[in-house]
Amino acid sequence: MQLHGFFRSSTTYRLRIALNLKGLAYDYVPVNLAKSEQKDAAFTRRNPFASVPLLEADGRDRAQSMALLEWLDEAYPDAPLLPPDIEDRYTVRELAYAIATEIHAPNNLQVLKYLKDPLGHSQDEVDVWYRHWLARTLEPVEARLAQLASGDFLFAAPGLFEVVLLPQIYNARRFEFDLAPMPHIERIEAACLALPEFQRAHPDNQPDNPEKDHTS
Ligand SMILES: N[C@@H](CCC(=O)N[C@@H](CS)C(=O)NCC(=O)O)C(=O)O
Numbered sequence: 001m002q003l004h005g006f007f008r009s010s011t012t013y014r015l016r017i018a019l020n021l022k023g024l025a026y027d028y029v030p031v032n033l034a035k036s037e038q039k040d041a042a043f044t045r046r047n048p049f050a051s052v053p054l055l056e057a058d059g060r061d062r063a064q065s066m067a068l069l070e071w072l073d074e075a076y077p078d079a080p081l082l083p084p085d086i087e088d089r090y091t092v093r094e095l096a097y098a099i100a101t102e103i104h105a106p107n108n109l110q111v112l113k114y115l116k117d118p119l120g121h122s123q124d125e126v127d128v129w130y131r132h133w134l135a136r137t138l139e140p141v142e143a144r145l146a147q148l149a150s151g152d153f154l155f156a157a158p159g160l161f162e163v164v165l166l167p168q169i170y171n172a173r174r175f176e177f178d179l180a181p182m183p184h185i186e187r188i189e190a191a192c193l194a195l196p197e198f199q200r201a202h203p204d205n206q207p208d209n210p211e212k213d214h215t216s
Contacts (some may be wrong), residue, residue, distance in 0.1 A: 001019070001024060001025070001026040001027070001055060001056065001057045002026065002027045002028075002029055002054060002055070002057075003015055003019065003026045003027070003028050003029065003054075003055055003057040004030075004043075004047075004052055004053060004054040004055075005018065005028065005029075005030070005031060005033070005048075005052040005053045005058065006030065006031055006033045006052050006208065007030070007077060007207075007209040007212075008209075009032075009033065009052050010104060010166070010167035010168060010170065010171055011051070011052060011053055011065040011104070012052050012065075012133070013166070013167035013170065013201060013202075013203060014051040014053075014069060014163050014164055014211045015026075015053045015055060015065060015068060015069070015072075016200070016201035016206075017162075017163045017166065017167075017201040018069050018072055018073075018081060018160075018163050019072070020196075020197035020198070020200055020201050021079055021080045021081070021158065021163070021197045022072065022076050022078060022081075023078070023079060023158075024072075026055075026075060028206070028207065028208075030207065030208035031043060031052050031054075032204075033052070033072060033109060035089035037039045038050050038051055038052060040144055046061045047061060047063040047166070048063075049063050049064065051063065051165050053065055053068065055068055055210055056122055057075075060076075062089070065100070066096075066097070066100050066164075069081060069160060069163060069164075073127050073160075079164075079188075080155075080159065080162065081159040081160040082159055082207055083138060083155045083156070083159065085184065089196075091144075091148065092154060092155070092159060092161045094144075095141055095144060095154070095161050095164075095165075096142060096160045096163070096164040096165075097139050097143065098140070098160045099137060099164045099165060099168050100139040101139045102136065102166055103133050103134055103136075103138070103168050104132065104168065104206075105128075105136050107129075107133050107134070107171070112126055112129075112130070115129060116185050125179070127175060128136040130175050131177050134171075134172050134175070134177050135177070138168075138177075138182060138185065139182075141165075141185065141190045142159050142181075142182040142184055142185055144185035145185065145188070146184055147190070150185055152187070152188065152191035153188060153191060153192075154188065154203075158191075158192055158195070158197075158198075162192050165188065165189070165192075166183070166189065166192050166193075166198060166204070169185065169189050
């Protein structure tokens with residue numbers, strides 16, 4: 001398998017965690033979003049959405065991270081990303097898709113760029129926008145977790161929810177979003193970051209991160 005992605009892309013980060021949790025080996029092919037390589041013709045021929053991640057698997061190019069995560073779970077059912085009970089699967093999807101569609105969608109790179117040019121907003125205004133959409137959905141996610149979760153993860157093992165949550169929390173910290181009032185989210189974050197599958201997937205540990213210590 002080949003995963004085409006960018007170290008800081010939260011949607012690529014989702015795929016790295018899921019592949020690690022499932023124990024699936026992959027080659028990592030960097031696509032430099034800072035140089036707009038996702039818009040190169042050679043890339044858009046393979047992924048017309050001009051975004052990462054792109055996963056080449058079983059001779060087919062696949063895009064769109066949520067569809068990819070669901071496909072991975074069906075194609076490689078070991079270490080499932082969804083729990084066995086239908087109601088628990090519903091809960092995982094409720095929270096994971098809320099984050100994917102109501103935080104990531106308004107906060108993705110092309111939206112943030114559009115706010116600046118052509119709409120003319122300053123970086124400070126863009127940061128306010130970013131934190132607004134984080135709060136708008138992390139608050140109800142935290143409220144749900146207060147009703148449902150008391151352990152290290154939403155259910156017995158980390159799965160689709162944690163795969164989608166952790167990259168958004170990484171971004172929240174980059175944008176100096178205050179997570180202190182969200183103890184359930186912080187508890188799950190800490191438990192995930194203690195696991196090697198999450199550590200290997202972290203943006204700090206990717207070969208295309210310019211700040212990575214390549215001597216270690
Ligand atoms: N819905 C897509 C969104 C993918 C996406 O927006 N990826 C970002 C990086 S996190 C990207 O490639 N952006 C390219 C751009 O903004 O031009 C998915 O879940 O895969």
